Amino acid sequence: MHVPDGLVDAPTSLAAGAVAAVGIGVSLRRGGKELSGSRIPLTGLVAAFVFSAQMLNFPVASGTSGHLIGGLLAAVLVGPWLGALALTVVLAVQALLFADGGISALGINVINMALIPAFAGYGLFWLARLVLPRTRAGVLTSTASAALLSVVAGAAAFTIEYALGGNGAVPATTVAWAMVTVHVLIGCGEAAITTLVVGAVLTTRPDLVYGARDLVGRTRPVPELQGLR
Amino acid sequence: MTGRHPGTRLVASLCSSPAGALDASVKVICVVGFVTAVVATPPRAVLAFAVDALLVLAAAAASCLPARVLARRMSVETPFVIFAVLMPFIGTGPRMDVFGIGVSVPGCWAAWSIIVKASLGVAAAIVLAWSTPTAEILAGLERLRCPRALVMIAGFMVRYLDLVAAELRRLQIARISRGDDPRWLWQGRAVATTAGSMFVRCFERGERLHAAMASRGFTGRFPTTAAPQRPRRWFPAIMWPLVAWVVALAVLIP
Amino acid sequence: MSAPSAPPAIEIERVSFAYPDGTAALSEVNLTVAPGERVAVLGPNGSGKTTLVLHLNGILAPTSGRITIEGICVEPGSLAEVRRRVGVVFQDPDDQLFMPTVGQDVAFGPANLGLSGDALSRRVLGALDRVGLAGMQTRAPHHLSFGQRRRAALATVLSMDPNVLVFDEPSANLDPVARRELAELIVELGHTTVIVTHDLLYAAELCPRSVILDDHTIVADGPTAALLADSDLLGAHRLELPRCVTLSGLYPGG
Incomplete structure (x- = not known):
């Protein structure tokens, strides 16, 4: 899913970079208003968590394994704004320090794997929670459907980016079909893993799941720290 | 669930290379400039890519980056090489025969373009990570007005x-x-x-x-601390992206 | 009354604290520490030791009661000053060393106090020198040994020039040599010191006076040797000396 340099042309990459910058700016502003600068260490830890979780091998079938992308997981656990920022930082560090994902394609990767899961994915999660009963099963069903959507929407976004700035040769509709079909499968895996992880956190510390705060009767037993706004 | 991650981190070399002595903000700008130049170069300008490859190798040499390490770490791009290799077979447009198999000519060029640009981009990023401690890259980004948060x-x-x-x-x-x-x-x-x-x-x-x-007195605003800093010399590092851009523009504007 | 003497370094008066869900963590705690004194707060796990530590520099505010540091009442208006005067060294040095390099980390506190430039770097170098880590300022925290990290954590606090040092389980996870070196360093620094621990021998080594915190309140206060010799008292509060010590007859009652 990490798009390398050269798959999409320079003007489209730059435009994607501009769109991503706007999305990050909104997240910084909204995240700052909602959660304050003192949540920065927490967001850094969430980014480290997502990075490590991406290296965790989950069994898929008969000994083969896959891993998590984690965009929707982060959004459900810490909210869409911090989730988007955490994933953005993960992608930027991967591009700059690990050569994973092109530096010029960073905007594209941020849109597909940070902003779309956090906003489209979390939006669907929120809508599903409105419709479904306010129970653990409701939260998990919403998580699963939103995780699947976040991956497929990311693939669809890539198809659009490729149609705009791809290097021709393969027709955009072929790419669209291939990407979406493959990513429905990948999305099912992402949905299963995300749901299992959110379920595990709901069992041990339900108060830490941002997207299910309404399920917990009372707030977590840690008071506001003094002198931090 | 796609892709993979290098299990180990790229460790900045301890050798006191010429590139290691540069300020990180200079290096980040040079790498971004170089990579965008590569991406902007039309695929058929094979000579331009040869120049770019020489530039990357020169930068790798200036960073004391062993060729073996560079080659091993380039494996990050394998999944997209596989994607690119498929393109000649699923591409449209005029076809040609290679060992009796019909392949699409634009598909071949697209595959070439993806492989060469991705490889140059990955190599440039590896050079940056190798020659610069992480703390300096972060400090450099901050000096480039990347949002502090x-x-x-x-x-x-x-x-x-x-x-x-x-x-x-x-x-x-x-x-x-x-x-x-x-x-x-x-x-x-x-x-x-x-x-x-x-x-x-x-x-x-x-x-x-x-x-x-x-x-320790933190109230939500991060103080400016003594982040690692080196003299901000632009020459000769800036030649790296400049040459790449000159070559790219020479091809783009006939 | 003769001439006014210096106010106590720490005065905790009838402090109670309950978490928002109603769980009590401290109830009616009273403790006075004189300037220059070294006091150990002993107690089993879950007795409220760490909660008490977080009250000493106003990270948590008591539900009722009052805390004064050198005559300054800990309240929202005085937090910055209190946090300058009271340096807390937390149990896990990795929680305290969060910046990319040791030097940046040691600079974090004084920079929050508004220091910059030469004054800031003097503070940083001075603090590193005092804990025996001179020349380590460009190292990344994860490249230090555990004992070095604990001393670096102490340096991050010393750079704020505190009058009172508070240690939460300072001997935890240290090997015997690092443990002794830290004890020597604490004595040498000579600050008013509060050591929160369940390591009774460390308390005996460092602190002439100890208090026992159990069931969220102070249940005993006296010379450390006397407390450790009272095996019934220790036993009643889930504390005990290692068996080899009781056999050696060093603390006859124990």
């Missing part, structure tokens, strides 16, 4: 990555030691529980950090 988040992430990975390893060993060997998705509950408890631990560490920072 993002740089700080990245700093916390990089600082705790090893700890989180080590914690994860311990959880994994404890799980496997008790005979867990999942082979199918529905047996993966224990793996998910491992990830879940890792998140809880990360969250709790975030809170303890928060208290430790408040104890």
Whole structure:
């Protein structure tokens, strides 16, 4: 899913970079208003968590394994704004320090794997929670459907980016079909893993799941720290 | 669930290379400039890519980056090479015969373009990571007016990555030691529980950090601290992206 | 009354604290520490030791009662000053060392106090020198040994020029040599010191006076040797000396 340099042309990459910058700016502003600068260490830890979780091998079938992308997981656990920022930082560090994902394609990767899961994915999660009963099963069903959507929407976004700035040769509709079909499968895996992880956190510390705060009767037993706004 | 990650981190070399003595903000600008030049170069300008490749090799030499290490770390791009190799076969347009198999000519050029540009981009990023300690890259980004909050988040992430990975390893060993060997998705509950408890631990560490920072007078605004800095010399590093751009423009504007 | 003497370094008066869900963590705690004194707060796990530590520099505010530091009442308006005067060294040095390099970390506190430039770097170098880590300022925290990290955590606090040092389980996870070196360093620094621990021998080594915190309140206060010799008292509060010590007859009652 990490798009390398050269798959999409320079003007489209730059435009994607501009769109991503706007999305990050909104997240910084909204995240700052909602959660304050003192949540920065927490967001850094969430980014480290997502990075490590991406290296965790989950069994898929008969000994083969896959891993998590984690965009929707982060959004459900810490909210869409911090989730988007955490994933953005993960992608930027991967591009700059690990050569994973092109530096010029960073905007594209941020849109597909940070902003779309956090906003489209979390939006669907929120809508599903409105419709479904306010129970653990409701939260998990919403998580699963939103995780699947976040991956497929990311693939669809890539198809659009490729149609705009791809290097021709393969027709955009072929790419669209291939990407979406493959990513429905990948999305099912992402949905299963995300749901299992959110379920595990709901069992041990339900108060830490941002997207299910309404399920917990009372707030977590840690008071506001003094002198931090 | 696609892709993979290099299990080990790129460690900045300890050799006192010419590139190592440069300020990180200069290097970040040069790498971004070089990579965009490569991406902007039309695929058929084969000579231009040869020049770009020489530039990367020169930068690698200036960073004391051993060719072996460079080659091994280039393996990050393998999944997209596979994608690119498929393009001649699924591409449209005029076709030609290669050993009796019909392949699309534009498809071949597209595959070439993806492989050469991605390789140059990956190599440039490896040179940057090799020649620059992480703390300096972060400080450099901050001097380039990257939003402070993002740089700080990245700093916390990089600082705790090893700890989180080590914690994860311990959880994994404890799980496997008790005979867990999942082979199918529905047996993966224990793996998910491992990830879940890792998140809880990360969250709790975030809170303890928060208290430790408040104890030292933190009130929500990060002070400017003595971040590592080196003299900001632009020459000769700036020649790297400049030459690449001159070559790209020479091809673009006939 | 003769001439006014210096106010106590720490005065805790009838402090109670309950978490928002109603769980009591401290109830009616009273403790006075004179300037220059070294006091150990002993107690089993879950007795409220760490909660008490977080009250000493106003990270947590008591539900009722009052805390004064050198005559300054800990309240929202005085937090910055209190946090300058009271340096807290947390149990896990990795929670305290969060910046990319040791030097940046040691600079974090004084920079929050508004220091910059030469004054800031003098503070940083001075603090590193006092804990025996001179020349380590460009190192990344995860490249230090555990004992070095604990001393670096102490340096991050010393750079704020505090009058009172508070240690939460300072001997935890240290090997015997690092443990002794830290004890020598604490004595040498000579600050008013509060050591929160369940390591009774460390308390005996460092602190002439100890208090026992159990069930969220102070249940005993006296010379450390006398407390440790009272095996019934220790036993009643889930504390005990290692068996080899009781056999050696060093603390006859124990």
